[in-house]
Amino acid sequence: MMHKSRRMTEITCSSDAFEILKTHINPYAEELWIVALSPQLRVISKEMIFRGTADYCPVHPRDVFRFLIQKNASSFMMAHNHPSSSLEPSLQDFAITRKMHACGKLFQIPLLDHLILSEKNYYSMADHGFFKNLKKSSRWD
Template identity: 45%
Template sequence: MKKRLAINEWNEDSRPRERLLTIGATALTNAELLAILIHTGTPSQNAVEIMQGVLDTCNGSLDKLGKMSYEDLTAFKGIGQAKAVTIMAACEFGRRRMKKTDDKDCTFDSSEKLFGELLKPLFWDLSEEECRVVLLNQSLRLISVELIGIGGLTFVSADIRKILRLALQKNATTIVLAHNHPSGSVRPGREDDSLTRQLQEACKIMNIRLLDHLILGGNRYYSYADEGRL
C-alpha cells in the first residue's frame, strides 16, 4: 500500500494549522479543524482524511458528531483513547459555549430564559431521554440543576418524592421540571401530562411552586406554563 504523506510533509500553505494562523479558522473545513485536534494520522490516512471519514458517517453533521460516544469514535481506525477524548472534550466546550450568562446571576422568570440560557446546553446532543429539576430561590435565581433520571418518564412518576426532597434539602421555593424528547418532537404525551399533574398537586401540599415543565427537542421546546396548563 502506498504510504500517504503526513500533514507535516505537506506544503506549509496546505497544512491546517498553518492555514489557520495565516487565513483564520473560519476558512478551514470541519475536517481540517478536527484534524488539528487529533494531530496525527496513520500510515494509510492523514488526520484530515480520518476526520473526513468520521464526518462522512455523520452526513457532515456536527450535531451527529457531538452525539458520538467514546465507543463510536474509537471504532474508527486511527482514533484511539486520546483522540476520542479530545474530540468529545471539544464537543462539550461547544455545548457550554451556548450559555449566554452566569447562571447564578440570572433571574429565570420565563421559559425563554430557562431554555436559551440554562437548559438547552444541558440537553443538547442527548441520545436518550433525561429528566432534570431546576431549583430556584424566592427571587427565581438558580440554586442548582439536579438530574432525576435517565431513560424515560415512567420511572419519574414514582420518584416525585425525590424531586421534592431535593427542593427541601436545597431550600428551593420554586422548581421547574425539564426533560427532552430525543426524537426532536416537543409535543407532550399522556405520560408528560400525568407527571405534570401529579407533581403540581404534590408541590401544592409542600408549599413549593411548580413554575413550569419544559419539554425540549433540539432548538425547540414546549412550555406548560406558556400554554396555560399550570
C-alpha cells in the same frame, strides 16, 4: 470585608429556563432536569434527577422533592427532553405534571413550569395555559 456573591441566574420566563438547560440535552435518552429556585426566582441549583431510555423516563416525586428540600427551594421548574425531537407533550407528560403540581402544593414548593426540550426549541406547559387549567380544577386551594 464583604465578599462579592456569585450572581445567580434569574428565571423570568420559559426562554430563560431553556437557555440554562439547552446545553444539557442528551440526544439519546430522556432525562428529567429539576431547577430549584429562590424566592426571587434565581437558580439555586439544577440537576438531572432521572435518566431513561430513548422514549421513556421514570419519575418519582419523592426523589424530586428530596432534591428541592435539600436545596431549600421556594419553587421549581422541571424539564425533560424528547430524543425524537418532537415537542408534543405525551399523556404521561401531562400526568406527571399534574402529580408534581399537586405535590408542590402539598410541600408549598410550587411547580412553575414543565418544559419539553429539543436541541433547538422547547415547549412550555405554562406558556400553553396548562397551569391555569390546573388551578381551575384544583381542590388544594
